[in-house]
């Protein structure tokens with residue numbers, strides 16, 4: 731189905747200039763049934779523009795990971811509709827979802843899912859292999875830049891078991907960015923990293939957004955990490971309760987988080 735925003739009017743009546751790369755419309759997700767049902771995500775409306783870097787924050791159990799999985803088509807919504815670019819993914823079957831993800835989405839999840847028998851280079855090139863092609867010259871230059879900036883250039887022949895946890899995480903990040911997918915979903919991408927590596931990852935995500943036009947949605951508990959995003963979306967009890975206008979300061983984010991956690 732085509733995207734309704736092609737003909738959509740933005741608030742104020744002006745036609746929308748760009749189609750969002752990810753869009754949730756009144757999306758809900760419940761687990762279980764009857765008295766045991768848990769409403770993990772409730773009536774969420776969210777749009778992420780091309781080249782936008784959005785951080786998602788909220789107390790533990792507020793629905794951040796579930797929202798991310800819904801956006802990726804890894805979970806099926808129990809209500810509402812979801813799009814990736816112009817493609818509605820709400821009712822796609824598993825094969826169709828796999829295809830959309832492979833072509834358009836890069837993931838950095840907490841389980842890095844690196845292939846243990848492959849070295850760093852082979853792991854990073856895996857998305858190209860799955861697409862039945864090799865990187866072109868521009869893509870190879872980008873991969874070299876990723877390896878360099880992530881401090882992995884000397885490690886390309888190593889297997890994951892020969893790397894530290896932080897290095898494995900950086901390989902997963904390089905792999906997610908390598909094909910320059912339109913949408914990057916990152917769950918705590920700086921969670922296990924020292925502050926220098928974390929800064930490098932956040933700066934890379936910004937480069938991917940600002941220079942390559944990739945859209946990034948990053949779940950994080952770290953106000954300093956979230957301050958690198960252009961917008962921060964706050965969840966509580968499965969609902970969006972606040973959104974920043976522009977990049978907020980880490981102190982303001984920490985303050986907001988505190989108020990959500992005590993409520």
Ligand SMILES: Nc1ncnc2c1ncn2[C@@H]1O[C@H](COP(=O)(O)OP(=O)(O)OP(=O)(O)O)[C@@H](O)[C@H]1O
Pocket residue numbers: 761762768769770788789790791792793794795796797
């Ligand atoms: N597969 C599942 N079955 C049942 N309940 C689930 C499932 N996955 C998540 N939940 C529940 O949904 C709610 C939201 O969980 P979710 O993992 O999305 O929160 P989160 O904000 O990512 O938390 P954290 O910051 O602790 O990772 C929680 O109450 C959780 O227990």
